[in-house]
Amino acid sequence: MTSCYSEYLHTDYSIHHGACWNNDRTSTAFITSTLAYRPAKGIATFPGGGIPEYLMEDVGLYIYDTIKHDLHKVADFNDLAGFIGAWRSSWKTKIAYTDSLVYYFVQPVSDWSFYLQSIAKTEEDSTLVYDLKDKYSDPLVFNINTGNIHPVNSSVFISIYNKDREADFMNVHDMISGIPLSELGLHIKSIYPKPDKEYIEETIYLKNTSPVSRRAVIEQIISLLSEKEIMNLLDKMDNYENKLEGLEKQEYERNSKAVYEEISALLIR
Numbered sequence: 001m002t003s004c005y006s007e008y009l010h011t012d013y014s015i016h017h018g019a020c021w022n023n024d025r026t027s028t029a030f031i032t033s034t035l036a037y038r039p040a041k042g043i044a045t046f047p048g049g050g051i052p053e054y055l056m057e058d059v060g061l062y063i064y065d066t067i068k069h070d071l072h073k074v075a076d077f078n079d080l081a082g083f084i085g086a087w088r089s090s091w092k093t094k095i096a097y098t099d100s101l102v103y104y105f106v107q108p109v110s111d112w113s114f115y116l117q118s119i120a121k122t123e124e125d126s127t128l129v130y131d132l133k134d135k136y137s138d139p140l141v142f143n144i145n146t147g148n149i150h151p152v153n154s155s156v157f158i159s160i161y162n163k164d165r166e167a168d169f170m171n172v173h174d175m176i177s178g179i180p181l182s183e184l185g186l187h188i189k190s191i192y193p194k195p196d197k198e199y200i201e202e203t204i205y206l207k208n209t210s211p212v213s214r215r216a217v218i219e220q221i222i223s224l225l226s227e228k229e230i231m232n233l234l235d236k237m238d239n240y241e242n243k244l245e246g247l248e249k250q251e252y253e254r255n256s257k258a259v260y261e262e263i264s265a266l267l268i269r
Helices: 078-084 112-119 123-136 154-160 169-176 196-204 211-220 227-243 246-255 257-268
Strands: 010-015 027-038 053-065 070-076 091-098 101-108 140-143 149-151
Touching (some): 053 101, 070 140, 091 154, 196 227
Antiparallel strands (some): 053 070, 101 140
16 A cells, blocks of 8 residues: 555644734734644555545644744644544634633534534544543633633634634744744655655755655755755755756746745755
8 A cells, every 4th residue: 555655754834824913012812723744645646636545634722922933833734634634624613812721612514513413424423522521612722821721601602703803814924934844744754754854865866756755855854964065965956957958947947945945044044
């Protein structure tokens, strides 16, 4: 079955809409889906591209301090993600953030009855659906000072929720884009162990088409190399491009630009 999946790890993260500022707008709370998978290949891609082998499906609540530039994961919903998947489109989320309390409400987009009728195949599955429904039927609140999480009445959430406090989606995305992927749990060698050399070669030669995985390799593997070793990688990229011709050369030049620039930036740390 291993041969049914790509040797290249694809990773991705997506911030859910509805991120929320605290009172003085020095901190924002948001929910993020993080995934790592190996795409199907060969006969496994039929029909419709096939089903990937998911190695990580994580959905969590994060708080980002815009003054200290600190990111903290304060809650996860991986029991629910394990049942409905981590893709953002499967989730309904709302956040209210006031003082030291972060209120949040997470549920699947589909009604719970859908999972009972269409997904639950066994009595154990049905029990799991009922347990998840009970757990996520009410909003929850995270206390920053104590670290405690407990459910609250929906009326409390409604009284605190203020749509005007919502953070602009692209603003949050840009803030998080500079955070190391490891802080989002994307430790590629833990998720899918293999030699550094393989990760490096699939990155500099663009064999792995996942931009997030390429970035992870640069942050977590290439950044640990010596200046001489990094320069050697850039020479390899130049030599590889010079051996190509025509459209293939143009495509590599265009698609490798971001990788080349990120690796080059390591020389001026």
